[in-house]
Amino acid sequence: MSNFTYRLCKSNENEAVTDLFYANAEALCLPDRNAAAKITEFIYAHGQVLGGYHNHKLVGALGYFLGEPKQDFANNDLLYLYVGAILPEYQLTRLFYHGLLFILQMYQGTAVTHIQLQAEENNPYTNKLYGRFAQPLAIEKSPRGVPVITYGGSIEDAMAYLSRGKRPRPAPTTPQQFYIEHRIRPYVQPHNWNL
Numbered sequence: 001m002s003n004f005t006y007r008l009c010k011s012n013e014n015e016a017v018t019d020l021f022y023a024n025a026e027a028l029c030l031p032d033r034n035a036a037a038k039i040t041e042f043i044y045a046h047g048q049v050l051g052g053y054h055n056h057k058l059v060g061a062l063g064y065f066l067g068e069p070k071q072d073f074a075n076n077d078l079l080y081l082y083v084g085a086i087l088p089e090y091q092l093t094r095l096f097y098h099g100l101l102f103i104l105q106m107y108q109g110t111a112v113t114h115i116q117l118q119a120e121e122n123n124p125y126t127n128k129l130y131g132r133f134a135q136p137l138a139i140e141k142s143p144r145g146v147p148v149i150t151y152g153g154s155i156e157d158a159m160a161y162l163s164r165g166k167r168p169r170p171a172p173t174t175p176q177q178f179y180i181e182h183r184i185r186p187y188v189q190p191h192n193w194n195l
Contacts, residue, residue, distance in 0.1 A: 004095055006102040009049040009061065014040050016058045017049050024085040029144040039063070039083060046073060047082065050103050052095045060086040060095045062103065066112060079107055079155065081117040101162045104155055115155050121147040133161035 009017055021028060021036040030036050043049055043063035052060030062084040067073030069080070081103075086095055104115070119126035121139065127149060134153030142148045 003054070004059075004093075004098060005053045006099055007051060007053070009051040009058070011044060013049075013051070013058065014044055017043075017051075017061050017063075020058060020061045020087065021083070021085050023087055028083065028085060029142075029146050043082060047080075050099060052086070052090075052099045054090065059090045060084070060099060062096075062099055064103065068116065077111055077113050079103070079112050079115045081115070097162065101159075104159050104162065108155055108159055113155055114152060115158055116150060116152045118142060118148040118150050121149055133158040 018033065018037045018040045021039055022030065022033045025031075025033075025036065028036075028039075030039075040049075040063075043065075046069070047063060047065035050062045050064065051058050052062075063082045065073055065080045065082055067076045067078055067080065069082070081100075084096060084099075086093075115134065116137070117130055117134065119130050120142075121127075130149075130151040134151035134157070136149050137152045138150045140148060140150060
């Protein structure tokens with residue numbers, strides 16, 4: 001399942017995005033499909049949806065804005081990740097991780113310099129992930145009434161964390177240098193090996 005593709009969803013995909021949000025109704029605290037449709041409409045009215053696709057099927061969506069909704073989107077140097085959802089059968093993949101990296105690469109080097117995201121207060125995995133490249137800014141309630149922690153940081157810091165391990169490491173020039181860099185000690189048999 002590693003052959004995922006990412007692109008911005010078109011406006012004619014709003015039903016598929018709504019279906020995806022509704023498939024995660026419990027996790028997103030949505031009472032019905034109408035609530036999922038309102039979220040989709042709000043995102044399309046003020047922002048974009050990044051879609052994650054597997055064999056041309058939408059399996060993940062990340063709605064975001066340039067600017068913070070509380071500030072009426074005035075601070076457009078901020079990438080505000082509003083809501084994300086992945087179909088249940090794809091949730092243990094790296095879809096979100098690579099989707100987040102994809103969206104940061106889209107805005108790297110532009111006027112957008114900061115990122116804000118929210119994690120549910122009782123979700124240790126997401127809080128740990130966001131805490132590695134962003135700082136907690138506030139504890140508040142989401143529009144759906146769920147306690148969340150808002151994280152913020154620079155796009156460059158997030159890119160540095162998410163891109164780690166992606167660059168090939170230079171090969172050591174000599175075996176001696178390899179041993180020094182990695183502190184590998186040669187194997188020495190124990191003094192009592194022949195007893």
